[in-house]
Amino acid sequence: MTREEYVEKVKEIMIKKNPYGRFHQQNFTTYNNLGEMAPINSAILNDMPSEKIILSWDVYQYLLAISEVTNETLQEFPFFLYGKETSSNQIEFNEFRSSSKDRQNTSVSFNQIMIESLQKKIAENIQNGLVVCHGHSHPPIGSFHQNFSLGDFTSFMEMNGKSSF
Numbered sequence: 001m002t003r004e005e006y007v008e009k010v011k012e013i014m015i016k017k018n019p020y021g022r023f024h025q026q027n028f029t030t031y032n033n034l035g036e037m038a039p040i041n042s043a044i045l046n047d048m049p050s051e052k053i054i055l056s057w058d059v060y061q062y063l064l065a066i067s068e069v070t071n072e073t074l075q076e077f078p079f080f081l082y083g084k085e086t087s088s089n090q091i092e093f094n095e096f097r098s099s100s101k102d103r104q105n106t107s108v109s110f111n112q113i114m115i116e117s118l119q120k121k122i123a124e125n126i127q128n129g130l131v132v133c134h135g136h137s138h139p140p141i142g143s144f145h146q147n148f149s150l151g152d153f154t155s156f157m158e159m160n161g162k163s164s165f
Helices: 003-016 021-030 032-037 057-073 112-124 150-162
Strands: 052-055 078-087 090-098 130-136
Touching: 003 021, 003 150, 021 032, 032 150, 052 057, 057 078, 057 090, 078 112, 090 112, 090 130, 112 130, 130 150
Parallel strands: 052 090
Antiparallel strands: 078 090, 078 130
8 A cells, every 4th residue: 555545544444433533524624734744633532542551660761761852853753662461451561662763854754673673572472462552752843743643543554554563
């Protein structure tokens, strides 16, 4: 699939397979001029987990550092958090992975080294209940930097569609 086809697939899912589809449709129409930067209101995403999330001290420190660098450079930084469910509805993340190579613009890019590292980690922990958080920072640019964007969901779908995990 092309990037444009992934964008259209995400819109279709959010509009046709979500109880708040008409709100997403209105949002995509209103912010059509923003393209993939169109904000997505997280308050109306119906499939958000209710687990308790615990961060190890190291993971917490890395996330603080990513936040500081994001605000200073106005660039997005990709990361993966690795952890596992430690009890019912409780996930503990104790490992952080990121890459700052090839930082050319404000857009995030999960480079091939990060993807290969993720695939290896998953393969090594297939039976160990590994939980992966795929994320990236947003610099304080524009009115919607604290929201998800159409591009965020598109990238997630594209990454999963092009990978074997």
